[in-house]
Amino acid sequence: MTARVLASNPHHADAQHVEDPLVAALAGFKLDPARSYTAQVHSQLQEAIVRGVLPPRTALSEATISKLIDVSRTPVREALAQLADEQMVLIYRQVGTIVAPVRMSLLEEGRFVRSTLECASHVQLAQTITPAQLNEFGQIVARQRDAVASGEIDRFSELDELMHRRLFEFAGREHVWAMLEPIKRQFDRVRWLLLGHVAGHAERALKEHEQMLAQMASRDVAGLGASVAAHINHITAHLTALREHAPASYFAD
Numbered sequence: 001m002t003a004r005v006l007a008s009n010p011h012h013a014d015a016q017h018v019e020d021p022l023v024a025a026l027a028g029f030k031l032d033p034a035r036s037y038t039a040q041v042h043s044q045l046q047e048a049i050v051r052g053v054l055p056p057r058t059a060l061s062e063a064t065i066s067k068l069i070d071v072s073r074t075p076v077r078e079a080l081a082q083l084a085d086e087q088m089v090l091i092y093r094q095v096g097t098i099v100a101p102v103r104m105s106l107l108e109e110g111r112f113v114r115s116t117l118e119c120a121s122h123v124q125l126a127q128t129i130t131p132a133q134l135n136e137f138g139q140i141v142a143r144q145r146d147a148v149a150s151g152e153i154d155r156f157s158e159l160d161e162l163m164h165r166r167l168f169e170f171a172g173r174e175h176v177w178a179m180l181e182p183i184k185r186q187f188d189r190v191r192w193l194l195l196g197h198v199a200g201h202a203e204r205a206l207k208e209h210e211q212m213l214a215q216m217a218s219r220d221v222a223g224l225g226a227s228v229a230a231h232i233n234h235i236t237a238h239l240t241a242l243r244e245h246a247p248a249s250y251f252a253d
Contacts (some may be wrong), residue, residue, distance in 0.1 A: 037075035101252040110187035
């Protein structure tokens with residue numbers, strides 16, 4: 001038995017089969033005939049799972065997805081298999097596919113990897129960052145401030161992702177960020193939930209970004225290392241509050 005195909009689960013019948021989340025997840029999605037259909041379907045579904053548009057335990061019907069985007073079932077099946085390998089969905093033999101819950105062990109793994117690598121990279125970057133890079137960092141934080149002020153949580157999250165990616169690129173470590181992306185998927189799912197359900201999370205994150213910017217500009221290596229670690233670790237610290245708002249089925253182990 002492969003890691004992505006599970007034995008038939010009698011509790012799967014309890015999973016609510018709702019097509020509306022799929023309609024929302026695929027609304028406006030158009031396949032580009034010049035690119036791999038499997039890759040495009042995978043990317044669209046992955047983003048919808050990370051952002052919570054497709055919540056845990058949502059049934060994912062190959063037939064429904066194929067119909068909604070007007071494509072054969074083969075690229076849909078291949079995309080779901082990839083998502084299963086990434087532990088984003090669960091495939092039950094002879095039963096069907098559902099969005100996987102957030103696994104606490106994978107969340108902790110993502111937190112550890114991000115905290116370790118970001119602290120090391122950003123502390124080193126503080127010693128070499130250029131005025132132009134500092135200016136771009138500041139512009140991203142200013143746009144985040146505008147997004148928080150206008151209540152654009154989705155926009156803030158996108159800018160948050162951009163900021164962390166660009167800091168790795170400033171340090172010449174774009175490949176490290178690419179390596180991090182699959183590891184931090186569960187982490188990203190929780191970050192989106194926190195922004196949407198835990199009051200003040202975006203405001204707190206913005207203040208931490210502002211502090212990191214100031215410490216980077218002043219070459220405060222020790223302070224920056226502590227701030228980056230605290231920034232990453234706050235997600236797990238807020239899990240208790242999050243689990244009071246999110247359905248119990250959202251998490252596992």
